[in-house]
Amino acid sequence: MTHRIASIPGDGIGVDVTIEARRVLDAAAAKYGFSLEWTEFDWSCERYAKTGAMMPDDGVEQLSGFDGILLGAVGFPGVADHVSLWGLLIPLRRAFQQYVNLRPVRLLPGTTSVLAGRKADELEMVIVRENSEGEYSAIGGRHNAGRPDEFVLQESVFTRVGVERIIRYAFELARTRSQHVTSATKSNGLIHSMPYWDEIFAEVAAKYPDVRAEQCHVDALVARMVQAPDRLDVVVASNLFGDILSDLAAAITGGLGMAPSGNINPSGEFPSMFEAVHGSAPDIAGQGIANPVAQILAGAMLLDHLGETVAAQAIRASVDEVLTAGETLTPDLGGTATTTALGAAVAASLR
Amino acid sequence: MTHRIASIPGDGIGVDVTIEARRVLDAAAAKYGFSLEWTEFDWSCERYAKTGAMMPDDGVEQLSGFDGILLGAVGFPGVADHVSLWGLLIPLRRAFQQYVNLRPVRLLPGTTSVLAGRKADELEMVIVRENSEGEYSAIGGRHNAGRPDEFVLQESVFTRVGVERIIRYAFELARTRSQHVTSATKSNGLIHSMPYWDEIFAEVAAKYPDVRAEQCHVDALVARMVQAPDRLDVVVASNLFGDILSDLAAAITGGLGMAPSGNINPSGEFPSMFEAVHGSAPDIAGQGIANPVAQILAGAMLLDHLGETVAAQAIRASVDEVLTAGETLTPDLGGTATTTALGAAVAASLR
Ligand SMILES: CC(C)[C@H](C(=O)O)[C@@H](O)C(=O)O
Numbered sequence: 001m002t003h004r005i006a007s008i009p010g011d012g013i014g015v016d017v018t019i020e021a022r023r024v025l026d027a028a029a030a031k032y033g034f035s036l037e038w039t040e041f042d043w044s045c046e047r048y049a050k051t052g053a054m055m056p057d058d059g060v061e062q063l064s065g066f067d068g069i070l071l072g073a074v075g076f077p078g079v080a081d082h083v084s085l086w087g088l089l090i091p092l093r094r095a096f097q098q099y100v101n102l103r104p105v106r107l108l109p110g111t112t113s114v115l116a117g118r119k120a121d122e123l124e125m126v127i128v129r130e131n132s133e134g135e136y137s138a139i140g141g142r143h144n145a146g147r148p149d150e151f152v153l154q155e156s157v158f159t160r161v162g163v164e165r166i167i168r169y170a171f172e173l174a175r176t177r178s179q180h181v182t183s184a185t186k187s188n189g190l191i192h193s194m195p196y197w198d199e200i201f202a203e204v205a206a207k208y209p210d211v212r213a214e215q216c217h218v219d220a221l222v223a224r225m226v227q228a229p230d231r232l233d234v235v236v237a238s239n240l241f242g243d244i245l246s247d248l249a250a251a252i253t254g255g256l257g258m259a260p261s262g263n264i265n266p267s268g269e270f271p272s273m274f275e276a277v278h279g280s281a282p283d284i285a286g287q288g289i290a291n292p293v294a295q296i297l298a299g300a301m302l303l304d305h306l307g308e309t310v311a312a313q314a315i316r317a318s319v320d321e322v323l324t325a326g327e328t329l330t331p332d333l334g335g336t337a338t339t340t341a342l343g344a345a346v347a348a349s350l351r
Numbered sequence: 352m353t354h355r356i357a358s359i360p361g362d363g364i365g366v367d368v369t370i371e372a373r374r375v376l377d378a379a380a381a382k383y384g385f386s387l388e389w390t391e392f393d394w395s396c397e398r399y400a401k402t403g404a405m406m407p408d409d410g411v412e413q414l415s416g417f418d419g420i421l422l423g424a425v426g427f428p429g430v431a432d433h434v435s436l437w438g439l440l441i442p443l444r445r446a447f448q449q450y451v452n453l454r455p456v457r458l459l460p461g462t463t464s465v466l467a468g469r470k471a472d473e474l475e476m477v478i479v480r481e482n483s484e485g486e487y488s489a490i491g492g493r494h495n496a497g498r499p500d501e502f503v504l505q506e507s508v509f510t511r512v513g514v515e516r517i518i519r520y521a522f523e524l525a526r527t528r529s530q531h532v533t534s535a536t537k538s539n540g541l542i543h544s545m546p547y548w549d550e551i552f553a554e555v556a557a558k559y560p561d562v563r564a565e566q567c568h569v570d571a572l573v574a575r576m577v578q579a580p581d582r583l584d585v586v587v588a589s590n591l592f593g594d595i596l597s598d599l600a601a602a603i604t605g606g607l608g609m610a611p612s613g614n615i616n617p618s619g620e621f622p623s624m625f626e627a628v629h630g631s632a633p634d635i636a637g638q639g640i641a642n643p644v645a646q647i648l649a650g651a652m653l654l655d656h657l658g659e660t661v662a663a664q665a666i667r668a669s670v671d672e673v674l675t676a677g678e679t680l681t682p683d684l685g686g687t688a689t690t691t692a693l694g695a696a697v698a699a700s701l702r
Pocket residue numbers: 188189219436594628
């Protein structure tokens with residue numbers, strides 16, 4: 001079986017780590033009897049600097065026939081974030097209705113948590129982040145510009161369709177895990193959007209009597225994530241809250257160098273897109289010191305999505321083995337190995 | 352000198368801990384030669400249940416002549432948060448232009464951080480939270496109600512006046528501390544409000560060349576707060592981000608039972624209001640087990656604000672002494688003492 005994959009390495013260390021993820025995925029394909037047909041796209045801030053656009057006008061169309069997308073990272077000094085990200089990452093998430101941003105975390109072997117005394121099994125959870133609407137809205141703008149009474153509006157938009165489907169996804173996922181969903185809210189401060197979110201959460205929860213449903217204000221939830229992470233499993237959150245919670249979850253489980261994510265279109269109508277949670281880190285780009293683990297694990301999520309679950313599981317096992325051995329670690333993990341050496345070690349350890 | 356203080360114990364453990372803060376403040380007044388004239392207000396969810404309003408129509412007027420306000424907490428099951436909080440806490444913050452929400456944290460003696468290996472001097476910081484506008488806006492509502500295309504809008508409002516004054520306050524504060532301000536942003540996701548926040552941050556920063564100014568996306572910032580808290584000192588943030596960051600800061604420094612806050616009107620035109628960061632915790636109310644330390648420290652902040660800095664410092668020293676002795680600790684701190692016993696011990700140890 002052949003899967004057609006679009007690779008968009010992007011900027012900075014996105015390029016460094018995507019090469020390694022491809023290396024590992026190709027090795028897994030060879031071993032497990034399927035093949036990956038890669039097409040690479042140079043969409044990036046470099047392209048923006050040359051052409052004035054992060055991707056071509058028909059970029060969405062060009063990608064739409066692929067079975068999956070592996071994205072590095074975008075963003076580079078000199079190009080404003082809202083240009084680079086809103087010129088590539090955000091429009092792709094939306095055009096392909098990748099309304100689920102799935103961010104599983106666990107403490108990998110050989111790494112320690114910043115939290116005192118927490119063991120790996122207390123630190124396993126998944127953030128189900130709404131990925132298509134909410135606080136990330138392009139609606140808004142500046143008024144009375146240049147005057148002392150100048151102000152800016154920023155709209156958040158929560159649709160019934162959008163809220164319902166992400167919460168439903170979280171409950172379905174909880175059925176495959178520990179039957180427990182925690183919803184991030186802030187209905188005491190954001191009195192329109194979050195009471196609505198809570199209302200739909202209660203409606204959906206009523207349809208899953210087998211799943212324990214609870215809600216928690218996002219301020220209390222960040223506190224709880226560091227004080228009692230063992231009492232969280234599936235956390236469902238709006239776009240912004242999910243962004244914040246998933247970085248915190250990554251930080252308490254070995255750091256951003258280890259955290260993969262999937263931008264998923266559950267219907268399969270459009271391609272899904274996989275990426276590390278970390279950004280392009282221009283300050284360390286091209287030096288061969290970036291940690292490729294997050295992107296390799298994003299690649300494993302891509303294989304899961306393609307139905308190649310045995311290969312995906314083998315990649316995760318290989319990452320665990322290499323980290324446990326501790327002989328080929330990048331500097332952020334306390335070693336001296338290069339990005340390539342770590343990628344090659346994971347590819348070589350596949351079994 | 353006599354200071355006229357309004358006390359609003361509110362609901363739940365707000366009542367339990369406010370009594371203790373008053374006890375300690377009265378003891379400090381007696382010792383340091385000033386007096387406190389207290390007026391108590393029963394504004395609460397109980398009042399709401401009886402009268403349909405958290406506070407009387409002229410509530411703001413009734414409070415406006417006081418030198419300061421000590422608030423317990425509001426919120427009780429059966430009264431929606433957006434009723435209780437937006438019927439009391441939020442309108443007071445706004446009517447009195449308490450646009451600074453100051454939330455200092457430090458690791459108190461006898462407590463340990465959830466973060467591995469962090470010492471007290473690495474965990475001292477202050478969150479300067481915008482307290483009057485931003486994401487906490489009453490503007491918004493539901494559209495197409497009951498239809499499949501139903502949606503809800505929630506507006507955020509950032510004014511030049513509002514953003515400028517909170518950032519300026521943070522820089523002034525930084526001059527009295529370690530000359531370092533970190534601004535929480537999310538301009539890559541919230542493309543109207545946060546680029547505006549960043550723009551004004553840069554303008555203000557230019558006027559304080561002696562202060563090191565940096566900005567950090569809020570997702571990266573929560574990660575940094577647990578991975579490298581020692582590299583933060585003054586953190587300035589919008590209303591919502593400040594809420595999230597201050598709960599996390601409290602969680603890594605001994606928990607919410609220890610974290611005070613001040614809602615400050617810097618001009619002094621209106622009274623400022625002091626409260627614990629924690630809520631009303633109805634589940635443990637009235638049992639004599641609530642930790643009063645946060646509220647006692649909020650009382651110390653009130654004294655600072657009134658210019659009684661020697662007494663305020665003595666209260667903090669007394670709290671430290673009682674916690675170090677470890678003989679009168681509430682259950683959350685690992686002891687068996689009551690709320691009253693801990694309050695009385697702090698009052699008795701003043702010197
Ligand atoms: C209760 C709630 C509205 C409030 C807030 O978010 O402002 C509280 O969490 C706080 O931090 O004071």
